[in-house]
Amino acid sequence: MSDKPIYLTRDGEVAEMVLNRPDKLNALNHEIWQTIPKLVREVADDDAIKVLIVRGVTPKAFAAGADIAEFPVVHASEQSATAYHNDIHEAFEALATLVKPTIAQIQGICFGGGCALALCCDIRYGDDTSRYCIPPAKLGIAYSLGETKRLTDLVGPSKAKEMLMGAKVLDADEALATGLLTRLFPAADLARETRAYAESLCGLSQFTIRAVKQIVQSIGEGATADNELSRSLQRAAFKGPDYREGRDAFLEKRTAAFTYR
Numbered sequence: 001m002s003d004k005p006i007y008l009t010r011d012g013e014v015a016e017m018v019l020n021r022p023d024k025l026n027a028l029n030h031e032i033w034q035t036i037p038k039l040v041r042e043v044a045d046d047d048a049i050k051v052l053i054v055r056g057v058t059p060k061a062f063a064a065g066a067d068i069a070e071f072p073v074v075h076a077s078e079q080s081a082t083a084y085h086n087d088i089h090e091a092f093e094a095l096a097t098l099v100k101p102t103i104a105q106i107q108g109i110c111f112g113g114g115c116a117l118a119l120c121c122d123i124r125y126g127d128d129t130s131r132y133c134i135p136p137a138k139l140g141i142a143y144s145l146g147e148t149k150r151l152t153d154l155v156g157p158s159k160a161k162e163m164l165m166g167a168k169v170l171d172a173d174e175a176l177a178t179g180l181l182t183r184l185f186p187a188a189d190l191a192r193e194t195r196a197y198a199e200s201l202c203g204l205s206q207f208t209i210r211a212v213k214q215i216v217q218s219i220g221e222g223a224t225a226d227n228e229l230s231r232s233l234q235r236a237a238f239k240g241p242d243y244r245e246g247r248d249a250f251l252e253k254r255t256a257a258f259t260y261r
C-alpha cells in the first residue's frame with residue numbers, strides 16, 4: 001500500500017490510478033492535481049498498458065472534490081491561484097486526451113472536482129452507494145467552461161444547470177438515468193465488472209478503440225461531418241495490421257490476435 005496521495009498500479013494490460021487520501025474522502029490536493037499528468041503520461045508511454053481505470057482507495061469515496069482546506073494557501077495571490085488552476089486544467093486535459101480508454105470506477109462520494117475527474121474518463125461505472133454533486137454554488141465559485149461542457153454534453157443543459165445551480169446531489173439511479181453514469185452495479189460487483197469490461201477491451205483492436213475515442217472527441221468539439229481526422233483514421237485502418245488480422249481471423253474462424261499499439 002502506497003503512502004502517496006495518488007499512485008499507479010499495473011495488473012496485466014490494465015493500469016489503475018488510485019486516489020489515496022481515505023481520511024479526507026480522497027479530496028484532491030495540489031499534489032494530486034500536479035501528479036495526474038505524470039501518471040497519465042506513464043500510461044500513454046507504456047505499450048504494455050491498454051486500459052486505465054481510475055478509482056478511490058476507499059469504498060466511501062471516489063473523491064470529495066478539490067481540497068478546500070488548501071484554498072486559503074493556493075488562492076493567497078493571483079499568481080498562486082493562476083498556477084493552481086492551470087495545474088487542475090492540465091490534470092483534466094491529460095486524462096481526457098489520453099489516447100487509451102479510461103474507466104472511472106465510482107463508489108461513495110463523487111463530488112466537485114472528483115466528479116469532474118470522473119467526467120474526463122470515457123466510461124463511468126458506479127455502484128449503488130455512489131452519489132454525485134458539483135457544488136460551486138455552495139462555495140461561491142464560478143465553474144470552468146471546460147468542465148461545464150463535459151457535464152452538459154453528458155446530461156444536457158437543463159440537468160447540468162439543475163446540478164450546478166442547486167448543488168443538487170444525484171443518487172446512483174438518477175445519475176444513471178441522466179447519462180452521467182454509464183452503468184450501475186451492486187457494490188459487491190463493481191470492481192469485478194469494471195475489470196471484466198477493461199479486459200474485454202484489451203482483446204479487441206486498440207487501433208479501433210483509439211479511433212473511436214478521437215472521433216467522439218472531435219464530435220464533442222463540434223464536428224458534424226467527416227473531417228480530415230476521421231478520413232485519415234479510416235485510410236490508416238485499411239493499411240494497418242489490425243484490419244488484416246481481424247479480417248483473416250474472421251475468415252479463418254479463429255480469435256484475432258491484434259498487434260496495434
Ligand code: COA
Nearest residue numbers: 023024025027064065066067068069109111112113135139
Ligand atoms: N476538501 C477537504 N477536506 C475534505 C473535503 C474537501 N473537499 N471533503 C471532505 N473532506 C474531509 C473533511 O474535512 C473530513 O476531515 P476531518 O475528519 O479531518 O474533519 C473528512 O474529509 C471526512 O469528511 P466529512 O465531512 O466528515 O464526511 P461526511 O460523510 O460527513 O460528509 C461530504 C461528506 C462529501 C458531504 C462532505 O465532506 C463535504 O461536503 N465535502 C465537501 C464537498 C465539496 O464541496 N466539494 C467540492 C470542492 S470544490
